[in-house]
Amino acid sequence: MPLLDVRDLTVEFPTRRGTLRALDGVSLALEPGEVLGVVGESGAGKSLTGTAIIGLLAPPGRIAGGQILLDGTRIDTLPEEAMRRLRGRRIGAIFQDPLTTLNPLLPIGRQLTETIRTHLSLSAAEARERAVHWLDEVGIPAASRRIDAYPHEFSGGQRQRVVIALALCAEPQVVIADEPTTALDVSVQAQIITLLKRLTREHGTAVMLITHDMGVIAETADRVAVMYAGRIAELGPVAEVVRQPAHPYTKGLMGSIPSLEHRVARLAQIDGAMPRLDAIPRGCAFHPRCPLAFDRCRTERPEMMPAGPTVAACWRTAAQPAQAMRAADA
Amino acid sequence: MIVFIFYRLLQAIPVLLVVGLVAFAMFTYVGDPVAAMLGQDYTEARRIALVHKLGLDRPFYEQFAHYIWAALHGNFGFSYRLAEPVSSLFAQRLPATLELSFTATVFAVVLGVPMGVYAGIWRKSWVSRAFMLISLIGVSLPTFLIGVLLILVFSVQLGWLPSFGRGHVTQLGWWSTGFLTWSGIKALILPAITLGLFELTLIMRLVRAEMLEVLRTDYIKFARARGLRARSIHFSHALRNTLVPVITIIGLQLGGVIAYSLVTETVFQWPGMGLLFIQSVAVADIPVMSAYLLLVGVVFVVINLVVDLLYYAVDPRLRIDRKRHDG
Numbered sequence: 001m002p003l004l005d006v007r008d009l010t011v012e013f014p015t016r017r018g019t020l021r022a023l024d025g026v027s028l029a030l031e032p033g034e035v036l037g038v039v040g041e042s043g044a045g046k047s048l049t050g051t052a053i054i055g056l057l058a059p060p061g062r063i064a065g066g067q068i069l070l071d072g073t074r075i076d077t078l079p080e081e082a083m084r085r086l087r088g089r090r091i092g093a094i095f096q097d098p099l100t101t102l103n104p105l106l107p108i109g110r111q112l113t114e115t116i117r118t119h120l121s122l123s124a125a126e127a128r129e130r131a132v133h134w135l136d137e138v139g140i141p142a143a144s145r146r147i148d149a150y151p152h153e154f155s156g157g158q159r160q161r162v163v164i165a166l167a168l169c170a171e172p173q174v175v176i177a178d179e180p181t182t183a184l185d186v187s188v189q190a191q192i193i194t195l196l197k198r199l200t201r202e203h204g205t206a207v208m209l210i211t212h213d214m215g216v217i218a219e220t221a222d223r224v225a226v227m228y229a230g231r232i233a234e235l236g237p238v239a240e241v242v243r244q245p246a247h248p249y250t251k252g253l254m255g256s257i258p259s260l261e262h263r264v265a266r267l268a269q270i271d272g273a274m275p276r277l278d279a280i281p282r283g284c285a286f287h288p289r290c291p292l293a294f295d296r297c298r299t300e301r302p303e304m305m306p307a308g309p310t311v312a313a314c315w316r317t318a319a320q321p322a323q324a325m326r327a328a329d330a
Numbered sequence: 331m332i333v334f335i336f337y338r339l340l341q342a343i344p345v346l347l348v349v350g351l352v353a354f355a356m357f358t359y360v361g362d363p364v365a366a367m368l369g370q371d372y373t374e375a376r377r378i379a380l381v382h383k384l385g386l387d388r389p390f391y392e393q394f395a396h397y398i399w400a401a402l403h404g405n406f407g408f409s410y411r412l413a414e415p416v417s418s419l420f421a422q423r424l425p426a427t428l429e430l431s432f433t434a435t436v437f438a439v440v441l442g443v444p445m446g447v448y449a450g451i452w453r454k455s456w457v458s459r460a461f462m463l464i465s466l467i468g469v470s471l472p473t474f475l476i477g478v479l480l481i482l483v484f485s486v487q488l489g490w491l492p493s494f495g496r497g498h499v500t501q502l503g504w505w506s507t508g509f510l511t512w513s514g515i516k517a518l519i520l521p522a523i524t525l526g527l528f529e530l531t532l533i534m535r536l537v538r539a540e541m542l543e544v545l546r547t548d549y550i551k552f553a554r555a556r557g558l559r560a561r562s563i564h565f566s567h568a569l570r571n572t573l574v575p576v577i578t579i580i581g582l583q584l585g586g587v588i589a590y591s592l593v594t595e596t597v598f599q600w601p602g603m604g605l606l607f608i609q610s611v612a613v614a615d616i617p618v619m620s621a622y623l624l625l626v627g628v629v630f631v632v633i634n635l636v637v638d639l640l641y642y643a644v645d646p647r648l649r650i651d652r653k654r655h656d657g
């Protein structure tokens with residue numbers, strides 16, 4: 001049984017001009033201790049998937065369909081208080097910008113001990129000890145002294161280390177890391193990813209790693225989910241998705257994999273742009289940009305189908321993967 | 331910290347000197363104290379003698395220095411109207427105004443902050459909408475009208491509360507307080523509400539707007555994602571981050587409340603500074619008016635200093651002299 005099981009998740013935003021469906025039937029699963037990468041162009045719905053899982057969709061956004069199961073129990077229908085106790089304790093989250101995710105007016109130690117004591121019954125002294133331990137773990141030098149410092153007294157990279165400590169200090173089983181390095185200086189990005197990888201491996205934490213950076217995915221993830229316009233386009237073991245992608249969109253993304261050290265552009269090597277939520281085309285949402293589109297793609301929406309070593313939502317590759325890819329190469 | 335206070339006090343000196351200059355100019359050049367003191371028939375010799383006695387024939391800067399020196403010693407001259415030292419008039423009146431302003435501000439803060447927090451969190455609830463409506467009335471009705479309406483209802487119709495005066499006051503040294511008797515407290519209620527209502531609505535609207543802003547920030551989202559309790563998120567994390575602008579407004583308003591309690595004091599015949607000022611203006615009692623101006627200047631400077639100290643306490647990023655840890 002997977003640790004986290006997202007089935008057919010649909011998220012909608014009711015607006016004055018009709019309901020926008022921002023996620024449409026997203027299914028993915030996380031095994032204990034696994035790292036699942038989530039990639040896709042801006043606006044594909046990556047963050048929204050994470051937000052929906054931790055139950056923090058901002059109204060009027062709402063889960064309109066599907067289920068989210070943690071350890072076999074549905075959590076998308078939990079009452080707010082039960083969900084709150086689960087957040088941080090069983091599902092943690094790390095956000096993009098460490099400059100804005102820490103409360104500027106509270107010492108980091110207080111933010112840590114508050115989080116620890118919210119979830120674990122420890123005395124103030126024990127919680128403080130554990131906070132120092134976590135700061136040590138994430139590589140803050142002189143942790144026992146710096147625990148009383150305020151966020152502005154740390155550098156960006158150090159702040160993201162503190163954020164990681166905050167996300168992991170109640171030892172969740174899953175952590176959703178939403179672009180944890182995007183806002184950081186290139187020189188510290190690799191360190192942060194390495195740290196996250198090491199800590200989650202040591203604690204057996206599963207990670208949903210959302211990123212634009214295929215290089216990070218290739219080096220870190222076990223499996224990868226490729227999202228496009230609120231749906232999953234392809235899902236499979238990272239080596240296979242990188243080496244022989246089944247979906248033409250994935251193939252476009254893999255066009256050039258920037259490495260951690262030489263990150264150049266964001267991944268959009270495909271002509272055209274992702275459709276807006278209120279103008280998602282019929283059939284396969286990718287067909288207007290797809291070099292392989294044929295009649296069926298314009299009328300009928302593909303579901304996820306086995307396509308060689310991966311699973312993809314594509315009529316071409318699902319039917320005749322080998323030929324299709326040869327055609328795409330030509 | 332001490333350095334900080336000292337530095338701020340140093341900065342306040344030029345401000346106070348300018349206020350003093352205006353007060354002095356008013357004291358010396360508005361009206362003609364010599365004529366007022368001489369009466370109808372006088373000889374030129376007597377006039378010159380008086381001018382000399384009052385120091386009016388000395389150069390400007392000397393007169394100004396003399397004025398400031400006297401003011402520093404609590405000597406603001408004599409009231410024309412009451413023929414009493416201005417300083418002793420102030421000593422009688424100041425407690426009344428300070429107690430009224432203090433009560434009004436406490437009323438405004440104690441109600442305004444929680445109302446603002448509530449309206450910021452449950453933006454769409456009925457109670458929040460009601461708060462906003464009430465606050466709209468609070469800002470748009472003129473103070474005197476609110477005072478008169480309160481008197482009409484609670485004094486005239488219901489007869490619960492007095493409509494004028496301070497009630498029984500107790501003398502603590504030179505300070506007369508209304509806080510120690512039931513009648514004094516009852517007398518405070520209506521004027522304090524009248525004076526504080528505008529401040530309350532202002533604080534409530536500001537706290538609400540700031541809360542809305544802060545609740546959208548990443549650190550609140552992250553606090554939620556860590557499963558912190560709603561109470562802690564709202565009060566310990568969000569409210570704290572609204573405090574800097576809220577303290578600013580409370581400070582500015584407190585200054586305003588003390589300086590401009592004129593209307594309320596007039597409506598309720600409250601024997602405070604505002605009433606004294608109004609009565610002095612009516613007869614051009616220049617020494618009282620100029621001393622009042624000076625006092626208002628001092629009040630604003632003190633409040634500004636306190637506000638700065640509170641910033642310092644609330645926001646660690648402003649503690650610049652704190653020893654930096656290396657990054």
Ligand SMILES: Nc1ncnc2c1ncn2[C@@H]1O[C@H](COP(=O)(O)OP(=O)(O)OP(=O)(O)O)[C@@H](O)[C@H]1O
Binds near residue numbers: 045049
């Ligand atoms: N409050 C909202 N109201 C309407 N639409 C929304 C709202 N929040 C998100 N969306 C839409 O949902 C879609 C998915 O957004 P999401 O933030 O998940 O994208 P993303 O894949 O994380 O992109 P990025 O890489 O830029 O972070 C976007 O099209 C966005 O416009």
Ligand SMILES: [Mg+2]
Binds near residue numbers: 046047048178
């Ligand atoms: Mg995002």
